[in-house]
């Protein structure tokens with residue numbers, strides 16, 4: 072506490088640009104530190120649209136709770152869960168329905184359960200693997216060869232496709248790894264860097280010599296069909312709860328929506344013995360804001376635009392991170408319209424099946440409170456790097472193609488009660504060389520005082536990864552300003 076005669080420390084101002092989960096978390100961490108450590112810090116969160124949350128968008132209509140973007144986060148990467156704990160909302164979190172801990176995969180236009188014990192690309196349980204119709208006998212034998220193949224040279228940046236084909240064969244890749252893993256990243260697996268996305272598989276290969284042996288040894292305690300559903304969490308009212316709580320905790324007037332940042336300028340110097348703020352942030356309405364530090368929590372292409380005059384080399388590298396477009400289509404049905412038992416969380420569709428959808432979540436079966444009694448909410452995905460052309464269709468045409476797939480796969484009769492299509496150009500593609508590119512970007516940014524980057528373009532696309540990047544950005548800014 073200040074005593075009389077002690078000079079008042081000048082307030083430092085931080086501008087956080089981008090109101091997605093990364094920007095919100097950075098702003099929250101900064102304001103939390105200011106409160107807890109009594110730091111003289113003012114904060115502005117600047118968001119281009121009229122809506123905070125970025126890709127996290129939950130809407131409720133007629134009793135259906137629809138996720139337009141993420142529908143849950145994982146807890147094995149602890150940062151999002153930790154954030155919920157710090158916000159005092161962790162006790163509200165819910166897990167997927169334990170009655171249906173499995174998903175399906177499409178083969179020849181039909182749904183089959185992912186064999187029990189199968190983890191993303193390889194089996195860990197013998198009998199379900201031997202009996203599944205998802206793979207041919209030849210494919211199964213080729214997968215078993217993984218037990219005898221030597222490991223690769225460590226530290227190579229191999230694509231997901233090359234890795235899986237080398238270890239487990241083409242069929243394992245086409246029928247399982249492509250839809251299961253490529254789907255998470257909306258990516259072309261031929262270009263997706265395994266080291267940047269799933270480095271654990273490379274480490275397991277080096278340690279155990281075989282992916283199957285590694286998974287059997289490390290996963291035997293937690294078997295499940297495809298993924299471990301108990302690691303997912305969301306809120307009864309959807310992911311929006313996290314965004315709303317973050318906004319609630321920020322100081323009043325610190326969040327400014329409908330403000331597109333179009334320029335960043337560094338200014339240095341002193342005015343009458345006072346150190347000037349180092350940065351000026353320029354908005355699209357001609358206004359500007361002087362700040363001492365900036366956190367850019369934006370898609371890479373937006374960050375690149377702002378950094379072009381300041382750090383052209385960094386901007387050039389940021390521009391090389393491509394983004395894929397995708398659409399989510401929420402569809403509301405009467406339960407009686409759907410012939411399938413819906414006894415799972417949803418299904419994925421291998422690209423070789425040539426369907427219009429890449430996956431579909433049985434949203435109201437996966438989580439409670441998503442649809443009124445007697446009704447069902449489905450969420451289909453379309454697009455991604457392998458099917459960009461599909462997104463050139465109009466919304467009604469896209470919906471018709473999606474519905475024709477769903478009618479056949481889930482034995483659906485008639486039209487949905489309603490549907491909502493959301494289009495995103497939002498999936499950063501971690502192509503081969505991604506980690507080297509990011510390391511060069513980070514080296515470039517570290518030379519610019521008072522600038523930090525956060526968000527999904529760098530070290531992981533999941534909500535927990537974005538939270539972690541924001542934690543780190545906030546810590547770096549606090550160090551810069553107050554130590």
Ligand SMILES: Cc1cc2nc3c(=O)[nH]c(=O)nc-3n(C[C@H](O)[C@H](O)[C@H](O)COP(=O)(O)OP(=O)(O)OC[C@H]3O[C@@H](n4cnc5c(N)ncnc54)[C@H](O)[C@@H]3O)c2cc1C
Nearest residue numbers: 089091092093119125126140141142332526527532533534
């Ligand atoms: C369909 C879909 C489903 C997903 N599902 C999951 C899931 O289930 N679990 C999971 O963990 N992850 C999931 N993800 C990934 C995860 O949602 C995202 O990676 C994460 O939300 C990105 O957060 P962010 O803050 O980095 O970026 P964003 O959410 O994109 O936020 C960036 C913000 O910056 C704003 N902005 C842009 N330019 C400017 C500017 N010039 N000035 C001011 N503001 C600007 C934008 O309007 C936006 O609000 C999913 C992603 C998608 C697209």
